[in-house]
Structures are given as structure tokens and as C-alpha cells.
Amino acid sequence: MSSAAPGGRVLVVDDDAAIRRSLERGLRLSGFSVSLAEDGETALARMPTDAPDVLVLDVSMPGVSGAEVCRSLRARGDDIPVLMLSALDEPADRVAGLQAGADDYLVKPFALEELVLRLRALLRRRPPQPDDRVVAGPLTIDPGTRQARLDGEELRLTRREFELLTHLARNTGLVLSRELLLERVWGYDFDVRSDAVDTFVSYLRRKTEAGGRPRLIHTVRGVGFVLRLPDGAARPSEGAAPAPAPTRPGPR
Numbered sequence: 001m002s003s004a005a006p007g008g009r010v011l012v013v014d015d016d017a018a019i020r021r022s023l024e025r026g027l028r029l030s031g032f033s034v035s036l037a038e039d040g041e042t043a044l045a046r047m048p049t050d051a052p053d054v055l056v057l058d059v060s061m062p063g064v065s066g067a068e069v070c071r072s073l074r075a076r077g078d079d080i081p082v083l084m085l086s087a088l089d090e091p092a093d094r095v096a097g098l099q100a101g102a103d104d105y106l107v108k109p110f111a112l113e114e115l116v117l118r119l120r121a122l123l124r125r126r127p128p129q130p131d132d133r134v135v136a137g138p139l140t141i142d143p144g145t146r147q148a149r150l151d152g153e154e155l156r157l158t159r160r161e162f163e164l165l166t167h168l169a170r171n172t173g174l175v176l177s178r179e180l181l182l183e184r185v186w187g188y189d190f191d192v193r194s195d196a197v198d199t200f201v202s203y204l205r206r207k208t209e210a211g212g213r214p215r216l217i218h219t220v221r222g223v224g225f226v227l228r229l230p231d232g233a234a235r236p237s238e239g240a241a242p243a244p245a246p247t248r249p250g251p252r
Helices: 019-027 042-048 066-075 093-098 112-125 159-170 178-186 197-206
Strands: 009-013 033-037 054-058 082-085 104-107 134-136 139-142 147-150 154-157 216-222 224-227
Touching: 009 019, 009 042, 009 197, 019 033, 019 112, 033 042, 033 112, 042 066, 054 066, 054 112, 066 093, 082 093, 082 112, 093 104, 104 112, 112 147, 112 197, 134 159, 147 159, 159 178, 159 197, 178 197, 197 216, 197 224
Parallel strands: 009 033, 009 054, 054 082, 082 104
Antiparallel strands: 134 139, 139 147, 147 154, 216 224
């Protein structure tokens, strides 16, 4: 699955309307695209159309419970990351949730920041999906084979370079801050200099601009970096187009 929002698509399933509204607002502000379901049956029905990247699922709901939703998804071969929410904090409750097929378990009440970090960790762990290939103008990236091609010519990239280029390409036209790129590429718990992004952008520019090719990765002063396509190049053809570039100072 692929995502239009930088944070990914989240389906929140909870029978408490106040919790649904609160999570929707908080997750949207954190960069996620959010859809809602009030019960397990609705969640299962909406999965094919909403195509979420990750599921936030309350354990205790009337009708089809969160555990039953999770078991149903796993039984049909759906490996979507699932984070279960519960007011139950006993070890047996956590074990039951994980045995149902959940990837993580968070006890209510919780801080939104912790939920966001856990969701991002789940999304980072998920292996590339068949439709994750990105085509942005002359640039083609296939996470499944870890190959990147520019004008049909393979780019020989290190793992970090590949991941950085992939994140920029998925968000073509969107300015990404250094902090966001550090989190996405190096992980939240990183021990790395803050200028690492600048260093790796420099490496990528040498490779993508070889032979006099036009610049793809631009610096936006005081903000971060953006991948912009040459005039006339096609927009990304991955699942959904990224958000349009915000109004920022011009690139260097």
C-alpha cells in the first residue's frame, strides 16, 4: 500500500465517538491521513476501499471485537500493521491481543506522542508492498528490489542514500524538514549528527546530477529539502500523488 499523506493512512476503529474525534484530530496534525469506523464490522467492510497503511483498533467493542477483527484480517492473509488500544493492562490481556495478531498494544490513557511514535515504528517495519514502486519523471524507484533508475540508468546507492531518495520522491514537491528526514531515514532513536541529511543530499546530488543532468533535490533555506521535477516531467505515478508543495522561499 502507498500513502498520500507523509505519515501514512490510518484507520481508527473505536466505539467511543469522543476518542475517535480526538485521535482523528491529533493524528491529522501529526501528518497522517485518517479514516474512522465505529465498530469492527464497519472496519472490515471499509478496509478494501480505505486501503489504510496501519490500523488503530480498540479491543473492547460491542459486536465484532477488536481481537476478532484482527484474527479475521490475519486469516485472510492481510498483514496490515495493527496497534491495539485497551483499558486493560494485565499481562494476560496484552498476550491475548498479540496472539490475535496485533503488532503492538497500547494501554489507555496514553499520550498522543507515544501513539504517533509507535505508528511510525510499525510503518517503518513493514516490508515493501507490490504497489510501492515510485515513478517521478525520469526517476524510478522500486523498494522491493531496492533499485533506483534515472533516465533508465541504474543509480548505485548506499542503503541510506536509497532510503533518503525514496522519501523525497514519495513526497515530490513537498518540502521535508531535516528533522523529519532524520526520523524517517535514520529512525526515531538515532545517534547521528544533525548535518547528516545535508551530507547525504550532497552524495545524492553528485549521483543524480552526473553527466550534466538537471538538479532534482533542492534546498529550501531554513526549512529542508524538496525533490522537484524538471519542467515537463511527469508527476509521480505511485498509488497517490503527494501533497502539493507549500508556499516556501525559493530553492537554492
